[in-house]
Amino acid sequence: MLKRYPLLIVMLILGYLFLYMPIVSLVIYSFNESRLVTVWSGFSTKWYVELFNNKPLLNAAATSIKIAALNATAAIVLGTLAALALVRFRQSRGHKSLGVMVTAPLVMPEVIIGLSLLLLFVAMEDLIGWPQGRGLTTILLAHITFSMAYVTVVVQSRLAHMDRSIEEAALDLGAKPLKVFFTITLPMIAPSLLAGWLLAFTLSLDDLVIASFVSGPGSTTLPMVVYSSVRLGVSPEINALATIIIAIVSTAVLIAGVIMYRQEMNKQKRL
Amino acid sequence: MMSRLSWPTALRVPGRVWVIGAPWFWLALFFILPFLFVLKISLSEAVLAQPPYLDWVREVEDGMVLIQLNFGNYLMLWEDSLYLAALWGSFKVAAISTLICLLIGYPMAYAIALAPNHWRMPLLMLIILPFWTSFLIRVYAWMGILKDNGLINQVLMGMGLISEPLQILHTPVAVYIGVVYSYLPFLVLPLYATLIRLDNTLLEAAADLGCRPWKQFLTITLPQSVPGILAGSMLVFIPVMGEFVIPDLLGGPDTLMIGKLMWTEFFSNKDWPLASALASVLLVVLIIPFVLMRHYEQKTADNLG
Numbered sequence: 001m002l003k004r005y006p007l008l009i010v011m012l013i014l015g016y017l018f019l020y021m022p023i024v025s026l027v028i029y030s031f032n033e034s035r036l037v038t039v040w041s042g043f044s045t046k047w048y049v050e051l052f053n054n055k056p057l058l059n060a061a062a063t064s065i066k067i068a069a070l071n072a073t074a075a076i077v078l079g080t081l082a083a084l085a086l087v088r089f090r091q092s093r094g095h096k097s098l099g100v101m102v103t104a105p106l107v108m109p110e111v112i113i114g115l116s117l118l119l120l121f122v123a124m125e126d127l128i129g130w131p132q133g134r135g136l137t138t139i140l141l142a143h144i145t146f147s148m149a150y151v152t153v154v155v156q157s158r159l160a161h162m163d164r165s166i167e168e169a170a171l172d173l174g175a176k177p178l179k180v181f182f183t184i185t186l187p188m189i190a191p192s193l194l195a196g197w198l199l200a201f202t203l204s205l206d207d208l209v210i211a212s213f214v215s216g217p218g219s220t221t222l223p224m225v226v227y228s229s230v231r232l233g234v235s236p237e238i239n240a241l242a243t244i245i246i247a248i249v250s251t252a253v254l255i256a257g258v259i260m261y262r263q264e265m266n267k268q269k270r271l
Numbered sequence: 272m273m274s275r276l277s278w279p280t281a282l283r284v285p286g287r288v289w290v291i292g293a294p295w296f297w298l299a300l301f302f303i304l305p306f307l308f309v310l311k312i313s314l315s316e317a318v319l320a321q322p323p324y325l326d327w328v329r330e331v332e333d334g335m336v337l338i339q340l341n342f343g344n345y346l347m348l349w350e351d352s353l354y355l356a357a358l359w360g361s362f363k364v365a366a367i368s369t370l371i372c373l374l375i376g377y378p379m380a381y382a383i384a385l386a387p388n389h390w391r392m393p394l395l396m397l398i399i400l401p402f403w404t405s406f407l408i409r410v411y412a413w414m415g416i417l418k419d420n421g422l423i424n425q426v427l428m429g430m431g432l433i434s435e436p437l438q439i440l441h442t443p444v445a446v447y448i449g450v451v452y453s454y455l456p457f458l459v460l461p462l463y464a465t466l467i468r469l470d471n472t473l474l475e476a477a478a479d480l481g482c483r484p485w486k487q488f489l490t491i492t493l494p495q496s497v498p499g500i501l502a503g504s505m506l507v508f509i510p511v512m513g514e515f516v517i518p519d520l521l522g523g524p525d526t527l528m529i530g531k532l533m534w535t536e537f538f539s540n541k542d543w544p545l546a547s548a549l550a551s552v553l554l555v556v557l558i559i560p561f562v563l564m565r566h567y568e569q570k571t572a573d574n575l576g
Contacts (some may be wrong), residue, residue, distance in 0.1 A: 002385040004484065012382040012394075015375055018452065019401050022412035025422055029415060039420065047431035087285055094295050101298040103565060107506060109513020109557075112550050116305030116539060119547070120311050124320050145301040148294065155497045177286060197552045201405075209515055213537070223407050230407070230520065234415050242408040249403045257396045264392060 023246060047240040054237065057225050064205050064222035067136060071143040072200035074195055078144065079151025079200075086152070087159040105149040114213030117142045121214060134216035142214045143207060147200035154199060158192035191260065195244035198252065298420065313547035316341045322465045324543050344548035354549065355528070358556070360527040364443075364467050364518075365511040368450040372458045375451065377500070380462035381492075395463065402456045410449055410520050417521070441523035449517040454510070458503040465499025465571055466492070498567040505564035509557055529553055 001010060033044035050137055051057070089095060107197065121131055121138050131137045166188075170180045186193075208223035215221065229235055315324045316339075329337045339470040348354040383394045402408060416422045424436040439445055469492060477487045515530040522528070529549060537546040 002387070004380060005382070005385065008378055008382040008385065011375075011378040015379040016397060018375070019398070019455065022409060022416055022452070023401060023404065026408070026412040063363070078294045078297055081290050085291035085294065089291055092287055093289050093463075094291050098291060098295050098298070100565070101295070101302060104561065104570075105298075105302060107509040107531055107561065107564065109510055109515050109553065110513050111533045112309075112554060113305075115533070115546060115550050116309045117301065118304040119308035119543075120301070123308055145298070148297070152294075183506065189410075191499060202403055202405075206407065208407055210576075215511075219429075221404075226407055226411075227516075230411050230414070234411070234418065238411060239415075242405070244507060245408060246404050250400060251393070253400055253403055259390070261392050268388075 026239055027243045030236065030243040032229075032236060032239075045180040047051070047236040048244075051237050051240045051244075056220075057222070057237075057241070060220045060222045060225040063136070063219065067143060067221065068201045068204035069142055070140055071147055071204040072197045074144045075147035075151045075200040076197050078148040079196055080155050080193065081154040082148065083155035083159055086156055101183060102149050102152045105146045106153070108146075110207070110209035111213075113146060117145070117210070117214045127247060134214055135219040138214040138216070139211050139219060139221065142210050143200075143204040146210070147203050150198035150199050150203060154196040155189060155192045158189045159164075162188055193265075195256065198256070202249065301493055309547045309550050309554070312544055313344055313551045314340050314342065315544050316343070317542045317544045322543065323541050341544070344545050345552075346525060347545065348548055348552060354529075354532065355527045357527040358552070361512050361514075361529040364446060364450060364514075364528060365508045367456065368447055368511055369458075369507045370506050371447065371451045372455050373500065373504060376455055376458040376503075377462060380459045380466055383459075384466040391467075395460075398456050398459050401543045407457055407516060409453060409539060410517055413445065413449050413452065413521060414440060417448070440521065441526075443522070443526060445521040446518050446528075448522040450511055450514065453517065454507045457506045460504040461506060461571075462496065462499050465503075466494050469495050498570040502564055502567040505560045505567075509560050509564070511554055512557060 029040075030047060031041055031043050033046070034041035054109060060219065085092065085095065085098055086102070117138070118134075121134060125131060125133070131141070167180055167184050170179070170184055175183075206223060207221075208227050211221050212224060215224070226238060226241070229238055282301070311327070312324055315327045317323055319324045327339050327341065329339070331337045351493055379398070383398075388396060418424075419436040421437065424433075424438065427433045433546060434489065473491050479548055482490075487508070513530040514528065515534050518526045518528040518531045519534070522531075533546050533549045533553075534544045536549065
């Protein structure tokens with residue numbers, strides 16, 4: 001079909017060029033010797049060396065990774081529950097309001113989420129004395145709140161397209177619902193859980209705005225360090241950091257993609 | 272319906288309550304309740320204290336509670352033209368960028384939907400991949416491309432098209448480029464999902480009757496994809512209205528957007544009540560596009576089964 005529309009093919013290629021040109025230039029200039037990021041003066045890996053000697057940045061990265069991992073784990077539990085509720089319990093009370101509450105964080109401007117959560121945490125501390133001050137806990141609570149919405153979308157689409165005959169057979173044979181969930185449903189939706197976990201992890205690792213509102217002294221995350229450095233102008237060290245992040249992410253996404261692609265092709269072959 | 276068949280009545284009740292209750296209460300507590308505090312603080316007065324606002328319900332002496340509402344923040348938003356200009360600025364950027372995203376994203380989504388079966392997944396992956404790499408870093412990448420001695424100016428000067436570098440970074444153009452670049456995947460994915468599930472029989476019938484491809488597209492494909500277009504557009508429009516990072520890093524001092532202004536009021540001026548009032552106004556403005564989005568999302572879901 002596509003062959004009949006050469007114009008569409010051209011636009012698709014231009015679109016991909018637009019999407020990848022900045023990323024490629026970022027990677028290339030991370031190996032540039034000059035501090036003037038965009039003037040090429042020879043190949044060098046010295047910015048990577050400097051990156052690994054930058055203590056505040058490494059500390060912030062460690063903080064961010066810790067928050068991201070905890071966040072992803074909590075978000076996957078809450079998100080899966082929400083997805084189950086939305087797909088399976090359509091007649092239940094609270095189904096509709098849950099649907100609205102899960103969609104809204106996906107589009108809500110980050111400045112609003114950040115400010116509103118900060119005001120909540122201040123009021124809560126005033127009323128019940130928890131959470132004490134602001135720091136890792138408050139960032140984590142905030143991240144779980146928006147990450148779980150993304151996890152819900154990912155798991156929901158998998159659950160909605162899942163073949164339910166095996167579950168029903170198990171239930172007919174007398175298996176308890178909880179057992180059916182852990183032995184049949186969970187393994188069947190496992191790929192989407194992995195995708196959801198990774199998505200929640202990267203979302204948390206990437207968040208600047210919300211974390212800035214709800215963080216306290218001593219809880220500086222990686223995006224905050226990157227932001228304050230970037231505000232002063234382009235720096236080759238940030239290019240090196242970006243290249244490392246891009247390398248890790250694209251490897252992970254490529255591996256996941258190849259696995260999913262093979263599964264999809266196998267499924268089509270069987271049909 | 273299915274669940275009524277398969278889940279025994281005795282076990283259904285407690286399990287269900289947990290499954291729906293846990294995420295429901297989490298979101299009610301950490302997503303809905305905070306908005307009430309934003310509204311509350313927006314009606315209070317800024318003071319030099321920790322936290323920097325005066326609670327409007329105060330116990331002055333035994334049994335006496337003083338309620339002092341301050342509408343001054345909203346009055347200020349209305350009277351100082353800066354804030355309305357910022358709201359308009361945000362609207363303009365969000366609306367125009369959504370339109371540009373559509374013009375670039377629709378042909379991309381359509382091309383992927385028409386591509387051979389085994390090509391679709393890799394092509395989609397290529398759309399999603401940049402979305403997974405840090406947002407902040409992708410915005411930063413454009414700083415290196417757009418600045419005075421950046422890639423674009425070097426290429427243009429190298430080709431002899433310009434003799435002096437163009438100022439692109441810290442102008443509105445840079446903001447548009449950044450927004451379109453960052454939000455394009457949000458539009459391509461829902462559009463693709465709509466286009467891939469369209470009924471092809473109408474197209475075949477039209478082709479058999481001698482309808483030209485362009486006319487087929489305009490009279491059959493485009494109208495059928497309207498709900499997807501609207502749902503996807505809101506997915507871009509709503510978050511861009513409150514965008515902070517892009518106008519801050521790529522825009523100039525004259526780039527007025529409401530998210531950036533809120534950030535300044537909060538972090539630089541430490542005026543929490545005014546920032547809250549701005550957030551409340553933005554929230555109210557966004558309700559209409561949000562309702563539209565939900566409506567068309569459900570419509571596409573219903574249509575496509």
